[in-house]
Each structure stands twice: as C-alpha cells, then as structure tokens.
Amino acid sequence: MDSNKKYWKGLEELNKTPEFVELNKNEFAEPIPIEDVLTGGGLGGRTPRRDFLKALGFGVGAVTLAACQKVPVHKSIPYLIKPEDVVPGVPNYYTSTYEGNAILVKTREGRPIKIEGNPNDLLSKGGVSAQAQASVLDLYDVNRLKNPLKDGADLSWNGVDEFVKAELAAIKASGKAIRIITSTISSPSSLAVIADFVTQFPTTKHINYDAVSYTGIIQANQNSFGKAVLPHYNFDKADVIVSFGADFLGTWISPEEFTRQYVQNRNSKSLQNKKMSRHIQFETGMSLTGSNADVRIPIKPSEEGPALIALYNAVSGSTLPGTKKLSNSNAEKAIAIVSKELIAAKGKALVVAGSNDVATQVLVNAINSLLGSYGTTIDLENPSYQYAGNDAEFVEFVNELNRGEVGAVFFLNANPVYDYFKSQDVVNGLKKTRLKVSFSNFSDETASLCNVIAPASYYLESWGDNNALEGYYTIQQPAINPVYDTREAEHSFLVWSDNATKDYYSYVKNNWDKNLLAKGGLSGQSGWESLLQTGFVKVADKPAGSYTFSRDLNAVAQTILDHSTALTTDGGKFEVQLYQSVAMRDGKRANNPWLQELPDPVSKVTWDNYAAMSPSDMKKLGYQGGDVIKVDANGYSVTLPVLSQPGQTQGTISVAVGYGRTKVGPVGINVGKNAFPFFSLRNGTFQTSAVAVLTSTGENSPLAQTQTHHSIEGRNSIIKEATFTEYLKNPAAGSGKEGGDHKDYNENSLFWQKYDHPQYNWVMAIDLNACTGCGACVVACNAENNVPVVGKDEVRRRREMHWIRIDRYYSFNDNGETSVTKETEIAKLEDLDHVKVVYQPMLCQHCEHAPCETVCPVLATVHSSEGLNHMAYNRCVGTRYCANNCPYKVRRFNWFNYWNDSRFDNYLNNEHTQLVLNPDVTTRFRGVMEKCSMCIQRIQAGKLKAKIEKRSLKDGDIKMACQQTCSANAIVFGNSNDPDSEVSKALRSERTYYVLEELNVQPGVGYQTKIRNISELEA
Known part of the structure; x- marks a missing residue:
C-alpha cells in the first residue's frame, strides 16, 4: 500500500483546528497550579490523620474479617493449591465463573484482587472482557x-424471613399471581431453586427480562425451525462474514468468544497459511466490529431491512414481493458483490444481524439456510443459553401489575424502573402490588420502590454455577466470605419456600452430585473437589442436525418493508440508532470507575454518552463538538452533547444506552443520559431504532475525549498496512521491507552504550491484525498495576493515567491528501463517511536506546540488564524531561495523590476500594513519573517460582496482564534470547516493524502490519 498514506486520530488533528494546534504546542497539559503547591490543596504531603484512621477503621476491618474468618465450613478449593497453603505474599487462585466464562480469581491474604481467564475456558481460552476485569472492584464498593432493609429501615435476616413468609402465605391464600423477574439465568442450580419455589407457590411464574434483548433471534428460530433457541455461532468456521449491525466483537451475545473465533482466520498463523476470512459490515454508527471489518458500508436503520431483502433476492435468484431498488447506491453495489462471495463460500459463510425484529431475523435465517450455514457456522443443536429474555412475557407482566393481579414480585439482577422503555408503567403497577422484593446490592431505581431489599452476596462471595452453552457447565465458588451481611438470593428462596435444603452451598453440591458431575465423568467428594480445581465440565457436542427452511417469506418481507417505511425520515428528522457501549453495556456496572474511565474504542470518549453524528450533518446544522442538542423521539426527550463521528451514516445519530442512572453509587449517578426510553415495542419485541427531531439548546458541554491527547505529529511510520493480495505476493508488504533493502537501525550509537543481556531480554510483539481495540487490556493493567482513576475533569485536562492506551487511527480509502481545504471541504466530508480504522496498543516501548534515560538528571529512569526500562519512584523529582523526550508519549505524570486525595473520594479513596490494590506494586505519589513496567512483579514471580522448582524458566511461564486478558491473543511477551520462544518467532515475521524505528531508539515492542482482505468492493 502507499507508504505516504496519512493517518489521524481525530477531526481536530485532521483539520488542524486552532484549539488542537494550541494544545499541542506544549508537551504537557498544563503546569502544576502554583496555588495548590503553596496551600497543599490536598495534592500531597502527609496523609491527614483523619484519612489515615479512616483507612484503618471499620471498613477495612469488615473486609479483613471476611477474608480471615474460618467459616464457612464448606471450603473453596484453590486452583491447584490446597486451602491450608495460604502463605503471606503468595497468591491463591480460585476457579469461578463470570457470565458463563470460566475464570480464576487471584487472592492475596484472602482478598480477591484480580480476575484472570481460565486458560481452559471453552469460550475465550483465558481471555477476559473489560467488564469482567473491572468486576473485582465492585466487591469493595x-x-x-450492608444488610437487609424493610421500608427503608434496617432489619435482620430473621425479621425479613418472617415478614416475607407471612406475606407469601397470605398471597397464596388469595390466589394472586407471584412473579420472579430476572435477567437471563443460565445457572442450573438457580433454575432448580426457582422451580422448587414454583412448586411451593403454584401461581408463581419466572420471567427472564433482558434490558438489551435477543428475543427476536429466539422467536425467529422458533418460527423458522421449531427451535426457540439462541444459536451458537462459529465465526472461526466462516470464510465470509456479513453482519448487519451486529457488534459481535464488542457487545453482541458473546464478544470474547467471538473475538477468539474471529481472529483465528485473520492472525499471523492464519496468514502464514495463506488464509484470511472476509468480513463485510453494514451498520449505522461506527461500532467496534465495523471498525475492524475489511469493508464497512454505512446504512440507515430504515435501509437495513430492504438491504437484507436485496441480499436474499441475490442469493436465492428470486424476487420477494414489494422489493424496491435501494436508495443507497453504495449498499446496492455492495449487495451485488457480497452475494457472489457468500455463494462462493457456501457452507463456510455466515450472515448475522443485530436487529431484535423477528421478521428481520427470519429473513436472515432464510439466507443462512440457502448458504448451508446450519450445522457449520451456525449450531442449533448446541445452543447458547446466555440470553433467554422474553419481551412479550415481560410486557404482559407489566399489564398484570397495572390490573392489580400480582400479589408479589421478586427482582433479581433486573432493574426495569431504569431500563424498561415504559418505566412509569412499572412504577404505577408496583403501587398496586402487596409484596415487592429486590435482591439488589444497591437501593437502585427499582429496589428503592420495593418494601423489602434482601441484598444478594456478590458473585465473588457466593456459590453457584452456569451453563452458558449446551453441555458446558462452570462452577462458581466464593473467594472471600461475605463482606457485608448479605446472602445469596437462592438461599432466600430456599428459606421462604421451606425447602428441605436450607443453605445454597448444599443445594449446589447436591445438584451436581445428582445431575452434573456424571456429565464430566466425575462422582462423589473426590469428583466435587476435582471440579472445584478445574472449574468446569464439558459434555460432548450433540451432532449437527439438518434444517430445511420452508416458511413463506412474502408476509415476512412485507413486515420488514412496513417497518422500514415507518423509520424513513423526512422534514429534517433523524433516525436514531441505540447501542451498547463496550465499557458500560446495559448500565448495571455504572458505579464502576474503571469502566467509566475506559475510553470508548471508537470515539475515545469517557464518562459520558452523546449523540454521534456524521461530520457532514454537523456542518449542515452548524454544530460544533460538545454542542448540546435536544432529541425528541417516541414521546421522550433528552439533551445530549453531539460528537462528530467519522463513519456515522448521514441522516442518523447513534446514542449509547446504559447511562443516566439516577439511583446508584456516587461514581455513576447522573453520568450521561438515559436512552432506554427511546426503545419501542413492535410485533412483540423491543426495537432499538426510532425517528427523532433534533433541536439545538445553545449550550455546549465539552466531552472528555482522549483520542488526540498524545499526538505523534503525523509521522507516517507508526501504522503499517497492506492488502491480503499484496501480502500473498510478498509477506513483507507494507512493513517497509518490501524491497529487501530495509535500513538496519541497530547500529551502535555515540549516545547510547550497547547493553548486554546475558540471560533474559524481555520484549513484546503485537499483531495489529489480531487486536480489535476492545480495551480489556487497559482495565487489566489498571487492576494489576494499581493505576488510578482521575475522573472526567482530569481527563479533559489530558491527565488520564492509563499505562497502556489503544490508539485509534483513521485513514481515507484513497491515498490522497488528508487535510481539508476550503476547495475540497465538501468532498472530504463525504470521504469521512467511509474512513478506515486501525487500532494500535501503545505502551512504554522499553527502548534499547531509551531517550528518556539520557535526560533524567537524577537517574530515576534506568536500563536493566534484562532489556527493560525501570522507574525508581523514590528518585523521581518530577522534572518531566523524560516525557518531553519520549517520542511515543507513553509516560504519565502523577498530578495528584489519587488514592488518598479527598477530591477523588467518589472514585477510589474510600475505606474499601483500596483493598483491591495489588500489594506487589507500589502505589505512586504525586509528583512522580510512571509508565508501563512490563509487569516487573510478574517477571520476578515467574523467575522465583522456577527457582523454587529448581528448573529453568520456560517460555509462557510469565504473561503480562494485558497479554493474559486478550481473547485475541494479540500480545506476545517473552525472552528474545530464546530463539524458540513465541515472541522470537513473532518478531522474525516478515510483517514485523517497529514504530518510529528511524529514530534509532531501538524499541523492544515490535508490531505486525495490518492486513485487509479487500476486493472489488473498494474498487
């Protein structure tokens, strides 16, 4: 590809706006405020005695006691380590499960401090999402x-039990309905407890309610094949993938699993085998999946249905009634080409759609049936149980409430007063209900309206299990005793229904003894203990079945076209697309500061949601970034700041749900605005698109965006890419070594001595083709290295502290000039609808010729004999010369004592949250420089373990936190002195290049070029 191709991080950098130019005149965001230095201002100095006592007071005592108690008698089994082998300073690992993924919980002296993926997990093979990584912090919220509540007042568990049992008895006698409302439960033991409760109270019905629903897919499979299931998709078996709005790498169904599958046909190993899948994405807003696609076609929500009809016609060779020529010429052209590619890949093709509309999903089923996808890329025999929500059942429940037919309702991990689009109907109905019980950990929007809150223990404190996929069962065991006076919701159901088994641990164990252990070839106490060590059992997959699609599609097509007509806008209205952000998802973890501060992969916005709009529409309407607009749709209005987003379809805006919580902890309260009320009900399912009127409010609310905080001034040697066709001709294509005359920058230098690395030379390789930009590594680094959260205001001041960042670069499809001039403004605005995206993890490069080392006046940053750039915090006096001299801008100046400064109380500084700190890593104080250490504590631990075991260190013994959490296996770390190590093999790849290697700083992190599988679609 053209080596002169330009890359840019944001429109302000592309356009060289005055604000951007001014901010980038200086290396640093701003000087230390002199008034804070003179007055102390909470910036540092001694920790006040009040805060010191606070840190050692009741809060720490509560968690310490929970960690050290000898109860429960039924002990958890650490991963490959006996419970009694708890040694101070040595971690224990407990198997558990998070949303069906097998995980390991790392504990230190009884405190869970880190979530790791179980390397044998069937879904992600050791990868863990940002949400899972951040979940450990919620334990210490x-x-x-702290205890049960009745009518807002504290009450003992005995008091709660007496009250609830008396109420249930009265309601049973009255014959009124009892309803249990939960988000999807895929735990066999939990479902068994609920079934026992239903037996005791026959008017009970369990309703699965998911704020973001997949009912459309489940019902479509019932209509198409007589199987009401959510399929198990196999992206690794697909040579051609076509997605219509399904963000399967970000938030759709099982993104960690799908990421692992997806990259198997696109990573270094696949490329070496001369194979790479094709991925075409049709979507409205720029999603994580769309930004990774080989080809991305912007379409409006109203155009999705007609585009699918056109695809069906092209694949089937027939024409459905009502078919019209697409108004979107790009989509029309793409459909014609994509249909040929899908037919050519028959049996190895996959079409998916993110829509929750039943008719749309039926049509997708028809297309996949024609392509022979069932039994190969789509598995209906071994379905997913990750989502089982039934929209129609929940709507009927709300109607029952308002008719006064419900005597009791229980809410478990469900908060419809916040996330149901007609929440006032729920509020009104609850007023007519006698007994209302919530198991929430917070007095949230729904729980606050209940007369009983029976807080459930957190998953890290609880026994349980999960069955995310047919035949795959994971076990959940507590890594700590309950910190507060809480108990499992299942325990409460057992007590209230007078079950013969009174405690949930015994119930889970009995259920496994009778039903599940045998599935893994286990039995008895020894089988139970073996289960707790391995974390799961797997039953052989059921053989693939054959499915014939015979449904009449005429009515289906008409339903789709009617829906498209209803969404089509005129008179200046905009189509609204609602989506989940990768960090916040449905908003259940809104009080988690690690997630709030995780930059959105595409927009790089933190601490907010917004209305994403195309640059062309922004120009037409005269909007500037951060301008607040009023959005009116579906009888609901909300004000949101607007964001100019390249790739956004013209005539549309995209808004993330999961924000705007009104009853949650201080971190998440009133952060952003609630977009769930924009949902609607159509043909029995919740719809995520609407027609809106936009009105300017005249206000401006700047967003906290990180995308151009660390500009590297347009240098072209940062991103390297090539097409798959070019790669097949020359594996070195795009790397700068195509001609075989690549300059060797490893010559000696007058400024740096040559370092000897006699035993270890720690280096890293990052495959840009595998990295999807999800950001899980950022949160993993936060957890492992005690990286502080700074809050929205500090992020806006360019003071975020993340040690690893994911740089997102845009480029135009062509290789022309990328700066927008007055003469080409309109053309370039159109080009912005079709930008390409590349993600690049950027961290300290641990350079051999490290420019930071030569300018430090106090030798705070020095080079080790193992090839690492070390930081001696006690030496650092905060000159920031090193940051000024770093070409990668990966050093972070610690402006405040974030972990103890009272101004950050809402984020980190409380008596519990600090207990998540990793004791192997020093917490940094104000005024010092910090950056990636290559998890030096992990390196030392690995070497020590090998020494104790009297063996040599093996490749793979040491994994960085960022590496370990990556489902895509995009990051490889190891010893380059070992020629057989994975990292040595990766760095010998023809695709390897080093960022800014022309500066001869000799970085220790190598990257593999980005390869795109493009075809005539780009012609």
Missing part, C-alpha cells in the same frame, strides 16, 4: 447495601 462501599456503597453496597
């Missing part, structure tokens, strides 16, 4: 309920 001081805002969790």
Whole structure:
C-alpha cells in the first residue's frame, strides 16, 4: 500500500483546528497550579490523620474479617493449591465463573484482587472482557447495601424471613399471581431453586427480562425451525462474514468468544497459511466490529431491512414481493458483490444481524439456510443459553401489575424502573402490588420502590454455577466470605419456600452430585473437589442436525418493508440508532470507575454518552463538538452533547444506552443520559431504532475525549498496512521491507552504550491484525498495576493515567491528501463517511536506546540488564524531561495523590476500594513519573517460582496482564534470547516493524502490519 498514506486520530488533528494546534504546542497539559503547591490543596504531603484512621477503621476491618474468618465450613478449593497453603505474599487462585466464562480469581491474604481467564475456558481460552476485569472492584464498593432493609429501615435476616413468609402465605391464600423477574439465568442450580419455589407457590411464574434483548433471534428460530433457541455461532468456521449491525466483537451475545473465533482466520498463523476470512459490515454508527471489518458500508436503520431483502433476492435468484431498488447506491453495489462471495463460500459463510425484529431475523435465517450455514457456522443443536429474555412475557407482566393481579414480585439482577422503555408503567403497577422484593446490592431505581431489599452476596462471595452453552457447565465458588451481611438470593428462596435444603452451598453440591458431575465423568467428594480445581465440565457436542427452511417469506418481507417505511425520515428528522457501549453495556456496572474511565474504542470518549453524528450533518446544522442538542423521539426527550463521528451514516445519530442512572453509587449517578426510553415495542419485541427531531439548546458541554491527547505529529511510520493480495505476493508488504533493502537501525550509537543481556531480554510483539481495540487490556493493567482513576475533569485536562492506551487511527480509502481545504471541504466530508480504522496498543516501548534515560538528571529512569526500562519512584523529582523526550508519549505524570486525595473520594479513596490494590506494586505519589513496567512483579514471580522448582524458566511461564486478558491473543511477551520462544518467532515475521524505528531508539515492542482482505468492493 502507499507508504505516504496519512493517518489521524481525530477531526481536530485532521483539520488542524486552532484549539488542537494550541494544545499541542506544549508537551504537557498544563503546569502544576502554583496555588495548590503553596496551600497543599490536598495534592500531597502527609496523609491527614483523619484519612489515615479512616483507612484503618471499620471498613477495612469488615473486609479483613471476611477474608480471615474460618467459616464457612464448606471450603473453596484453590486452583491447584490446597486451602491450608495460604502463605503471606503468595497468591491463591480460585476457579469461578463470570457470565458463563470460566475464570480464576487471584487472592492475596484472602482478598480477591484480580480476575484472570481460565486458560481452559471453552469460550475465550483465558481471555477476559473489560467488564469482567473491572468486576473485582465492585466487591469493595462501599456503597453496597450492608444488610437487609424493610421500608427503608434496617432489619435482620430473621425479621425479613418472617415478614416475607407471612406475606407469601397470605398471597397464596388469595390466589394472586407471584412473579420472579430476572435477567437471563443460565445457572442450573438457580433454575432448580426457582422451580422448587414454583412448586411451593403454584401461581408463581419466572420471567427472564433482558434490558438489551435477543428475543427476536429466539422467536425467529422458533418460527423458522421449531427451535426457540439462541444459536451458537462459529465465526472461526466462516470464510465470509456479513453482519448487519451486529457488534459481535464488542457487545453482541458473546464478544470474547467471538473475538477468539474471529481472529483465528485473520492472525499471523492464519496468514502464514495463506488464509484470511472476509468480513463485510453494514451498520449505522461506527461500532467496534465495523471498525475492524475489511469493508464497512454505512446504512440507515430504515435501509437495513430492504438491504437484507436485496441480499436474499441475490442469493436465492428470486424476487420477494414489494422489493424496491435501494436508495443507497453504495449498499446496492455492495449487495451485488457480497452475494457472489457468500455463494462462493457456501457452507463456510455466515450472515448475522443485530436487529431484535423477528421478521428481520427470519429473513436472515432464510439466507443462512440457502448458504448451508446450519450445522457449520451456525449450531442449533448446541445452543447458547446466555440470553433467554422474553419481551412479550415481560410486557404482559407489566399489564398484570397495572390490573392489580400480582400479589408479589421478586427482582433479581433486573432493574426495569431504569431500563424498561415504559418505566412509569412499572412504577404505577408496583403501587398496586402487596409484596415487592429486590435482591439488589444497591437501593437502585427499582429496589428503592420495593418494601423489602434482601441484598444478594456478590458473585465473588457466593456459590453457584452456569451453563452458558449446551453441555458446558462452570462452577462458581466464593473467594472471600461475605463482606457485608448479605446472602445469596437462592438461599432466600430456599428459606421462604421451606425447602428441605436450607443453605445454597448444599443445594449446589447436591445438584451436581445428582445431575452434573456424571456429565464430566466425575462422582462423589473426590469428583466435587476435582471440579472445584478445574472449574468446569464439558459434555460432548450433540451432532449437527439438518434444517430445511420452508416458511413463506412474502408476509415476512412485507413486515420488514412496513417497518422500514415507518423509520424513513423526512422534514429534517433523524433516525436514531441505540447501542451498547463496550465499557458500560446495559448500565448495571455504572458505579464502576474503571469502566467509566475506559475510553470508548471508537470515539475515545469517557464518562459520558452523546449523540454521534456524521461530520457532514454537523456542518449542515452548524454544530460544533460538545454542542448540546435536544432529541425528541417516541414521546421522550433528552439533551445530549453531539460528537462528530467519522463513519456515522448521514441522516442518523447513534446514542449509547446504559447511562443516566439516577439511583446508584456516587461514581455513576447522573453520568450521561438515559436512552432506554427511546426503545419501542413492535410485533412483540423491543426495537432499538426510532425517528427523532433534533433541536439545538445553545449550550455546549465539552466531552472528555482522549483520542488526540498524545499526538505523534503525523509521522507516517507508526501504522503499517497492506492488502491480503499484496501480502500473498510478498509477506513483507507494507512493513517497509518490501524491497529487501530495509535500513538496519541497530547500529551502535555515540549516545547510547550497547547493553548486554546475558540471560533474559524481555520484549513484546503485537499483531495489529489480531487486536480489535476492545480495551480489556487497559482495565487489566489498571487492576494489576494499581493505576488510578482521575475522573472526567482530569481527563479533559489530558491527565488520564492509563499505562497502556489503544490508539485509534483513521485513514481515507484513497491515498490522497488528508487535510481539508476550503476547495475540497465538501468532498472530504463525504470521504469521512467511509474512513478506515486501525487500532494500535501503545505502551512504554522499553527502548534499547531509551531517550528518556539520557535526560533524567537524577537517574530515576534506568536500563536493566534484562532489556527493560525501570522507574525508581523514590528518585523521581518530577522534572518531566523524560516525557518531553519520549517520542511515543507513553509516560504519565502523577498530578495528584489519587488514592488518598479527598477530591477523588467518589472514585477510589474510600475505606474499601483500596483493598483491591495489588500489594506487589507500589502505589505512586504525586509528583512522580510512571509508565508501563512490563509487569516487573510478574517477571520476578515467574523467575522465583522456577527457582523454587529448581528448573529453568520456560517460555509462557510469565504473561503480562494485558497479554493474559486478550481473547485475541494479540500480545506476545517473552525472552528474545530464546530463539524458540513465541515472541522470537513473532518478531522474525516478515510483517514485523517497529514504530518510529528511524529514530534509532531501538524499541523492544515490535508490531505486525495490518492486513485487509479487500476486493472489488473498494474498487
């Protein structure tokens, strides 16, 4: 590809706006405020005695006691380590499960401090999402309920039990309905407990309610094949993938699993085998999946249905009634080409759609049936149980409430007063209900309207299990005793229904003894203990079945076209697309500061949601970034700042749900605005698109965006890419070594001595073709290295502290000039609808010729004999010369004592949250420089373990936190002195290049070029 191709991080950098130019005149965001230095201002100095006592007071005592108690008698089994082998300073690992993924919980002296993926997990093979990584922090949330409440007042568990049992008896006698409302439960033991409760109270019905629903897919499979299931998709078996709005790498169904599958046909190993899948994405807003696609076609929500009809016609060779020529010429052209590619890949093709509309999903089923996808890329025999929500059942429940037919309702991990689009109907109905019980950890929007809150123990404190996929069962065991006076919701159901088994641990164990252990070839106490060590059992997959699609599609097509007509806008209205952000998802973890501060992969916005709009529409309407607009749709209005987003379809806006919580802890309260009320009900399912009127409010609310905080001034040697066709001709294509005359920058230098690395030379390789930009590595680094959260205001001041960042670069499809001039403004605005995206993890490069080392006046940053750039915090006096001299801008100046400064109380500084700190890593104080250490503590631990075992260190013994959490296996770390190590093999790849290697700083992190599988679609 053209080596002169330009890359840019944001429109301000592309356009060289005055604000951007001014901010980038200086290396640093701003000087230390002199008034804070003179007055102390909470910036540092001694920790106040009040805060010191606070840190050692009741809060720490509560968690310490929970960690050290000898109860429960039924002990958890650490991963490959006996429970009694708890040694101070040595971690224990417990198997558990997070949303069906097998995980390991790392504990230190009884405190869970880190979530790791179980390397044998069937879904992600050791990868863990940002949400899972951040979940450990919620354990220490001081805002969790400490005990049960009745009518807002504290009550003992005995008091709660007496009250609820008396109420249930009265309701049973009255014959009124009892309803249990939960988000999807895929735990066999939990479902068994609920079934026992239903037996005791026959008017009970369990309703699965998911704020973001997949009912459309489940019902479509019932209509198409008589199987009401969510399929198990196999992206690794697909040579051609076509997605219509399904963000399967970000938020759709099982993104960690799908990421692992997806990259198997696109990573270094696949490329070496001369194979690479094709991925075409049709979507409205720029999603994580769309930004990774080989080809991305912007379409409006109203155009999705007609585009699918056109695809069906092209694949089937027939024409459905009502078919019209697409108004979107790009989509029309793409459909014609994509249909040929799908037919050519028959049996190895996959079409998916993110729509929750039943008719749309039926049509997708018809297309996949024609392509022979069932039994190969789509598995209906071994379905997913990750989502089982039934929209129609929940709507009927709300109607029952308002008719006064419900005597009791229980809410478990469900908060419809916040996330149901007609929440006032729920509020009104609850007023007519006698007994209302919530198991929430917080007095949230729904729980606050209940007369009983029976807070459930957190998953890290609880026994349980999960069955995310047919035949795959994971076990959940507590890594700590309950910090507060809480108990499992299942325990409460057992007590209230007078079950013969009174405690949930015994119930889970009995259920496994009778039903599940045998599935893994286990039995008895020894089988139970073996289960707790391995974390799961797997039953052989059921053989693939054959399915014939015979449904009449005429009515289906008409339903789709009617829906498209209803969404089509005129008179200046905009189509609204609602989506989940990768960090916040449905908003259940809104009080988690690690997630709030995780930059959105595409927009790089933190601490907010917004209305994403195409640059062309922004120009037409005269909007500037951050301008606040009023969005009116579906009888609901909300004000949101607007964001100019390249790739956004013209005539549309995209808004993330999961924000705007009004009853949650201080971190998430009133962060962003609630977009769930924009949902609607159509043909029995919740719809995520609407027609809106936009009105300017005249206000401006700047967003906290990180995308151009670390500009590297347009240098072209940062991103390297090539097409798959070019790669097949020359594996070195795009790397700068195509001609075989690549300059060797490893010559000696007058400024740096040559370092000897006699035993270890720690280096890293990052495959840009595998990295999807999801950001899980950022949160993993936060957890492992005690990286502080700074809050929205500090992010806006360019002071975020992340040690690893994911740089997102845009480029135009062509190789022309990328700066927008007055003469080409309109053309370039159109080009912005079709930008390409590349993600690049950027961290300290641990350069051999490290420019930071030569300018430090106090030798705070020095080179080790193992090839690492070390930081001696006690020496650092905060000159920031090193940051000024770093070409990668990967050093972070610690402006405040974030972990103890009272101004950050809402984020980190409370008596519990600090207990998540990794004791192997020093917490940094104000005024010092910090950056990636290559998890030096992990390196030392690995070497020590090998020494104790009297063996040599093996490749793979040491994994970085960022590496370990990556489902895509995009990051490889190891010893380059070992020629057989994975990292040595990766760095010998023809695709390897080093960022800014022309500066001769000799970085220790190598990257593999980005390869795109493009075809005539780009012609």
